[in-house]
Amino acid sequence: MEAVKFDKGNVSKIQREEQIALGTLWFSGWLIVAVLVFIIGYIFYFGLPTALSFNYLFTPPNGGRHDTGGILYQSLSTIYLIIGALIVAAPIGISTAIYLIEYAPQNLVTRLIGFAIENLAGIPSIIYGLFGLAFFVIFLKFEYSLLAGALTVAIMVLPVIIRTSEVALLSVPQSLRQSSLALGVNKWQTISNVVLPSAFPGILTGILLSIGRIIGESAILILAAGGSITAMPSLMSGEYPYFLPDSARTLAVHLYYQATSYDTRAKAFATGVVLIFIVLFLNFGINQISKKYRKKFAIR
Amino acid sequence: MQKYFIKKEKRFWTNLLNNIMGQLFFFSAFIAVLSLLLITVYVFYNGIQVFKVVSLKDFIFGADWEPVTRKLFGIFPMIITSFYITIGALIFSAPLGIACAIFLAEIAPLSAQQIIRPAVQLLAGIPSVIFGLFGLSFIVPVIQLFADVAGLSILAAIIILSIMILPTIISISEDAIRAVPNELKESSIALGTTKWQTIYGTILPASSSGIMTAIALSIGRAFGEAMAVKMVIGNTQTTPDFSANSLFGLLSLARTLTTNIIGDIEYAEPGPHLQALFATGAILFIFIIFTNSIYYLFLKKAYGIRRSQ
Numbered sequence: 001m002e003a004v005k006f007d008k009g010n011v012s013k014i015q016r017e018e019q020i021a022l023g024t025l026w027f028s029g030w031l032i033v034a035v036l037v038f039i040i041g042y043i044f045y046f047g048l049p050t051a052l053s054f055n056y057l058f059t060p061p062n063g064g065r066h067d068t069g070g071i072l073y074q075s076l077s078t079i080y081l082i083i084g085a086l087i088v089a090a091p092i093g094i095s096t097a098i099y100l101i102e103y104a105p106q107n108l109v110t111r112l113i114g115f116a117i118e119n120l121a122g123i124p125s126i127i128y129g130l131f132g133l134a135f136f137v138i139f140l141k142f143e144y145s146l147l148a149g150a151l152t153v154a155i156m157v158l159p160v161i162i163r164t165s166e167v168a169l170l171s172v173p174q175s176l177r178q179s180s181l182a183l184g185v186n187k188w189q190t191i192s193n194v195v196l197p198s199a200f201p202g203i204l205t206g207i208l209l210s211i212g213r214i215i216g217e218s219a220i221l222i223l224a225a226g227g228s229i230t231a232m233p234s235l236m237s238g239e240y241p242y243f244l245p246d247s248a249r250t251l252a253v254h255l256y257y258q259a260t261s262y263d264t265r266a267k268a269f270a271t272g273v274v275l276i277f278i279v280l281f282l283n284f285g286i287n288q289i290s291k292k293y294r295k296k297f298a299i300r
Numbered sequence: 301m302q303k304y305f306i307k308k309e310k311r312f313w314t315n316l317l318n319n320i321m322g323q324l325f326f327f328s329a330f331i332a333v334l335s336l337l338l339i340t341v342y343v344f345y346n347g348i349q350v351f352k353v354v355s356l357k358d359f360i361f362g363a364d365w366e367p368v369t370r371k372l373f374g375i376f377p378m379i380i381t382s383f384y385i386t387i388g389a390l391i392f393s394a395p396l397g398i399a400c401a402i403f404l405a406e407i408a409p410l411s412a413q414q415i416i417r418p419a420v421q422l423l424a425g426i427p428s429v430i431f432g433l434f435g436l437s438f439i440v441p442v443i444q445l446f447a448d449v450a451g452l453s454i455l456a457a458i459i460i461l462s463i464m465i466l467p468t469i470i471s472i473s474e475d476a477i478r479a480v481p482n483e484l485k486e487s488s489i490a491l492g493t494t495k496w497q498t499i500y501g502t503i504l505p506a507s508s509s510g511i512m513t514a515i516a517l518s519i520g521r522a523f524g525e526a527m528a529v530k531m532v533i534g535n536t537q538t539t540p541d542f543s544a545n546s547l548f549g550l551l552s553l554a555r556t557l558t559t560n561i562i563g564d565i566e567y568a569e570p571g572p573h574l575q576a577l578f579a580t581g582a583i584l585f586i587f588i589i590f591t592n593s594i595y596y597l598f599l600k601k602a603y604g605i606r607r608s609q
């Protein structure tokens with residue numbers, strides 16, 4: 001057996017290597033924070049003065065090259081989009097999670113469903129946008145509308161809601177279900193009275209996550225919802241067919257058009273500040289919920 | 301004790317409801333399958349139409365995109381650029397992201413973790429248009445400072461993309477590193493190795509499959525990103541000069557598969573032009589399916605089961 005070399009020189013070399021390596025790791029960890037702070041700081045520095053003015057947030061845009069108006073309609077259409085997409089996606093997503101966790105037998109169909117969800121999660125939003133354009137806008141004759149955008153976005157957030165709801169349902173202790181069933185109630189009563197209330201905070205996390213995704217989405221909406229700037233967004237259209245609201249811009253789409261035109265770029269920062277505030281708020285909510293949730297079921 | 305018996309009639313209705321809900325949950329679950337099917341069919345069906353006008357070979361290997369004037373639908377430069385910026389972004393962010401993941405999982409004290417992890421989470425939540433705005437108003441002018449070019453460039457796209465895919469790499473790699481059994485780490489430390497030697501010699505090899513899933517997933521993200529890239533890449537249909545003389549094309553304007561769709565959709569007339577955009581989407585879709593399958597391959601290797609997120 002060879003003798004292990006252990007002279008002092010080797011040790012100091014290893015120590016130096018150790019210091020350099022750990023230093024690099026330490027540096028890369030904090031670099032991420034620095035990048036984030038810099039990006040947010042940069043957007044806030046240029047956007048906060050405009051964003052904090054009451055005028056910008058609550059006046060309708062008036063279009064034109066310099067667009068002296070605000071973002072009232074864009075905020076409204078963002079809210080409509082969130083509501084529209086979640087009305088469709090939340091029940092379907094939560095039901096899917098319930099099926100997969102509480103009902104699904106181990107068979108080919110279940111695997112197919114799992115496969116579809118995983119793949120939906122990996123599809124880039126531009127492909128969802130193309131689908132929305134081909135299916136809702138052209139084939140179903142919705143034209144560029146908030147509704148076409150909302151339905152496409154609903155499919156996009158479906159995997160987010162399903163996955164988080166699945167995790168939430170899985171973390172409900174099996175003993176709770178068994179106690180309920182032992183009382184003689186049936187499966188649906190157990191799910192609606194015992195499982196869903198316990199899993200609610202986790203499901204809510206998924207809803208908040210998907211709100212974040214909807215707010216940040218732009219590619220889908222450019223392709224499926226159009227980009228009309230001065231139209232007052234509405235849930236109902238003024239003309240036939242009435243169930244189709246008009247083309248509209250959400251905040252993220254508005255930011256895109258503002259930023260790519262030189263005359264309105266300064267305003268894009270203010271819209272960016274609004275978006276970042278919403279994301280910060282959502283993240284705070286998610287963290288608060290999961291903190292409480294963890295305590296409740298003593299996870300981790 | 302009469303009241304404890306449920307009436308037979310009521311039991312009928314609760315049982316009916318139970319059955320209906322069970323069926324309803326199944327149909328909901330099947331909507332995901334239906335959606336995937338519809339998306340695939342509609343994108344591919346609309347895309348295939350263009351091959352009445354142009355051959356598949358000319359579409360994929362054609363160098364010119366002149367959809368309106370000359371009816372030329374060649375997307376080869378875009379395919380190259382899409383790959384180029386994806387690989388470029390990975391070169392920046394894979395080492396940085398993995399290092400950050402190691403720091404979070406193995407070295408960082410709890411106080412540091414409590415700052416860095418929310419920061420990564422926030423970075424993941426920032427809309428892509430905001431990254432685009434940042435690139436357009438900060439990175440592009442900085443590039444202009446150093447070179448006499450438009451600033452809108454492949455390099456700007458690479459920088460923005462590498463920031464955008466960092467959270468994906470970090471969070472999945474961190475999970476993979478945390479999943480390395482403690483016994484392995486302890487055995488390594490017991491042999492007298494230093495912290496770094498344990499990380500380098502034991503932890504990284506043990507979590508390599510998991511780290512590869514992170515990289516495969518972020519390749520898909522980078523390849524499919526449209527808005528942020530569109531805002532900083534210039535979106536010209538010229539073929540970039542990738543020779544060493546022009547800095548490997550880093551400073552030239554270009555167009556990717558995704559930005560081709562976003563840029564042209566605003567004026568594409570129904571007909572071959574719009575169909576060509578769908579075909580661009582279909583090609584993109586094929587690449588995404590490919591990277592996704594690589595992702596599952598590594599996921600299976602790393603965890604042995606289907607694991608969500």
